[in-house]
Amino acid sequence: MNIPLNRHSPTPIYLQIRNYLSRLIQSGKMLSGQKLPSIRVLSTSIQVNKLTVIEAYSLLEADGLIHARQGSGYFVNPKTTVTSGLTLRSNFSPSQEVIISQGGGSFFEQYTTSIQARRQQNIIEFSSGFPSTSISDNLQRVAKRALAKAGDTLFREDFPQGQLLLRQLIAQMLIQQGLEVSSEEIIITSGSQQALSLAMQYYLRKDDWVIVETPTYHGALGILKNLQAKVIGIPMTAEGINLELLEQYLKSHRPKLIYTISTLHNPTGITTSLAHRQALITLARQYECFILEDNAYEGLKFQPVPPPIKALDRYDLVTYISTFSKTLMPGLRIGYMVVTGEHHQPLVKQKLLNDLHVSTVSQVIVSEFLASGHYRRHLNRLRISNLQSRNVMLQALESYFPDAIAWTIPKGGLFLWTHLPNHLPIQTICSEALSHNVLIASGAAFFLGQGYPAMRLNFCHTPEDIEHGIKIIGRLIKNYLTPSFISVGLSSQEVSVSSMR
Template identity: 70%
Template sequence: MVGTVHHTALSLVIVTNGSKQGLSLATHYYVQPGDWVIVESPTFHGALAILESLGARVIGIPMAAEGMNLELLEQYLRSHRPKLIYTISTLHNPTGLTTSQAHRQQLLALAHEYECPILEDNAYEGLNFEPVPPPIKAIDQHDWVTYIGTFSKTLMPGLRVGYMVVTGKHYQPILERKLLQDLHVSTVSQAIVSEYLASGHYRRHLSRLRAKNLQGRNAMLQALERYFPEEVEWTVPRGGLFLWVHLPAGLPIQAICREALAQNVLVANGAAFFLDQRGYPALRLTFLHPSEKIEQGIAVLGKLLKSYLAPGTRGQASRLKQEGILGFVAKTEGGTKLVG
């Protein structure tokens, strides 16, 4: 959306202290305590925390390869009349998936039909390894979408420069909420970002960053094939910083995370990305480290997982697939991995 913002009237852009402030501003504007809100499941734990603190009632729509299940979404739009749809359309956190153009158009059409605003949170846009569809906001003609972006993931987290693209009647109320909080983001940080963009350094920086991240992702995929048990499945993201690992049921995920940390391997327990931390067992793995460190970490995790996989758990992934719990397919160099 950065490129789109360049062609957007500045009066439609609100600069925020990172995308987290934009997320908070938008949710507090659209949602009141007790309102229904739809999110993808799994989704960004920071968004879940904000909605919980607000007293919203949250509905999680399962993710598939193309995005959230739109048939199920329409059922809830009709029955619950939610006040907001929260989506991460590009390089989804935590799965790393990117929705298709067709899915984005259908989602926007549903929002328009049922008069439900969309909050599009694309913190990782720009880190894609291949072209991605335009943001939903770019095709929004009726002011249903509020867009959130940031330079924290692509440039420097400490700058805390994010932005919102807000159109129509929503702009002024959200701007007023922003002014009540902090008046403006550091002008020094804004000047740094502005200069980086204008000079062309940002495009070159992104190109280097994407090449580095792609190398790390490929190293992790190779290590997963080499060290992980065959019952474990994962996504193959087309960009971003991490991938999503689906584990067989019954594994003590917290214990595995603690034992991995004791061996200097830090992983994110997938439970944090589900509403009430109730979801299928999973891990989010980050591939930003050097290839040799990635291989060492995956080797440690693979050994731990194999030690916990008792003979009785063999074949559980097949059962999950038959029951329809595993929802999408990702291809790796070693074959096909089904991922839930």
């Protein structure tokens, strides 16, 4: 294969190779299942180092365009097409109501209910925020190799900010996502939940104002309630948090912190644009407010996304959080936070007071996945599987849900968000669904107070389970959906602001 390379270009050679092959694949000039030149053959033909080809192929894997077969080489992935007739335009358009409260309190109940349901084989568990629990023999082999290589280091105490190798590997991964960061600016945590708790404890005190998106991750609402912070819930639009209302409350209440999920938002699945991210950080700087960016699902994107808000941060306003719990193995409990400037050392000290350091066993396992390239390959398989499952669920929603129901079209992640007509008895529907062995996450958990009826649906299931579960939920909804419900459903788009100040 002859790849035209400009050896004087500022674009690295490996990126030129990746970009050229990407164009061939996406244009259809390289067909599904076609084998790529071997690393040795391509490096010889275009006169580059083998490591350069490996890096290019690794990026194509991360893009979901190719996959490796052990002992056989690299092959073009099949194109995942949407089922014929499937609408890929979201009709999500909720009313724009600001809610002010002290935080939420149902995270414990939802989490424990979900864990109990996952212990039962006959339950279709749509409520979870975690991926499928299946693990391949390949993942087990990588974990065993990591433990063997670590030796007696597993039995030693470690630094509170985490092992240097793991932090270096995470920094390399983040650079590919557009976030330039050093290993010295990364703190390893026990999942992203601990990172959230540490950051919120650091930035907030009792009765401080904090802004969150409405709806938002219920685990964060639980932390804010424990901190006795005053929480302002700014509504989500189809493009992200309502920036007009955000500025209004930044100006009137001068909050200390904005908590946002910019990529694959939990629970709506929305990913904001680069322009939206730039506007958000501009407002934060103007009103001297910190940002906590929680992108736990970013690794599960189906297509490229803008760099994190942290990549736009020049004033140390943004703390970035992510995790391997959603992409690798939840039980490893490895998360991390990117903290720059004067905030880094105080948060390292706070981390030490919480649990000394994260499990050395978990850290060496994740390091081995990253260093060996298995993590990228695992992510690619996961993305392809999740995309197929998402499309199956979207088709099932169109087939079995009434027209009055709206839903988001997530570009990755694990779940989508369904918006139901007002006054629909969502808790009753959830109870009845459970009697049919279908567990739903009621949207009420993701609101500060009284939000609109909604459900978060995890689509990481077999096509058969998705079809069966959605059919049951659709039938239950139709039982309660009378013409009066339809008339008060989803049409309101006027901005209404709570009078609580």
